[in-house]
Amino acid sequence: GAVVSQHPSRVICKSGTSVKIECRSLDFQATTMFWYRQFPKQSLMLMATSNEGSKATYEQGVEKDKFLINHASLTLSTLTVTSAHPEDSSFYICSATDRGRRFTDTQYFGPGTRLTVL
Amino acid sequence: SQQGEEDPQALSIQEGENATMNCSYKTSINNLQWYRQNSGRGLVHLILIRSNEREKHSGRLRVTLDTSKKSSSLLITASRAADTASYFCATNFGNEKLTFGTGTRLTIIP
Numbered sequence: 001g002a003v004v005s006q007h008p009s010r011v012i013c014k015s016g017t018s019v020k021i022e023c024r025s026l027d028f029q030a031t032t033m034f035w036y037r038q039f040p041k042q043s044l045m046l047m048a049t050s051n052e053g054s055k056a057t058y059e060q061g062v063e064k065d066k067f068l069i070n071h072a073s074l075t076l077s078t079l080t081v082t083s084a085h086p087e088d089s090s091f092y093i094c095s096a097t098d099r100g101r102r103f104t105d106t107q108y109f110g111p112g113t114r115l116t117v118l
Numbered sequence: 119s120q121q122g123e124e125d126p127q128a129l130s131i132q133e134g135e136n137a138t139m140n141c142s143y144k145t146s147i148n149n150l151q152w153y154r155q156n157s158g159r160g161l162v163h164l165i166l167i168r169s170n171e172r173e174k175h176s177g178r179l180r181v182t183l184d185t186s187k188k189s190s191s192l193l194i195t196a197s198r199a200a201d202t203a204s205y206f207c208a209t210n211f212g213n214e215k216l217t218f219g220t221g222t223r224l225t226i227i228p
Contacts, residue, residue, distance in 0.1 A: 109161040
């Protein structure tokens, strides 16, 4: 149980284009979904927290107009990287907490999306 | 930054040996969690230890927490080649957010 999927797993795009990444909780309803960014051989940095039906909360230093987050349902959140540039190339990982569990402090992670901007 | 630090950054051991990695953090926590990440993949939750707990076991994993020293350790006993991965500690401060440590890259040599 508690499976999270991400789509696509890899994407290569040209500079200036926008890329959408989907994060889905497959067998549970997600209280909250989180988006992280990870550079090679580094740790995960939280970008934003999203709750269904409300605006995402962005971490300090993350441009909300560049990284658009839409949490349309209890099982789907999307991250859109707008006007992508090479410095946006990274590994993007989402996670979710399960509203059906007693404690919601365990996050279930998706497999990640490797974004390469040329 | 509230990010925790892990030690060592990299660890190579022979299969069958025990692996120990440590995590230190800076402020009071609600709980501390350990995750494993295989290369280029997502994270797998291993174990959660709450601030009022001192030790927890799960299979070959043993986690300790010393809140007075603001540190935790993860012990993997009888290591296997499949344990090769990066291991991250993550601290929770009472909301749902996690702050990840710098990670330990563990290599098990067959």
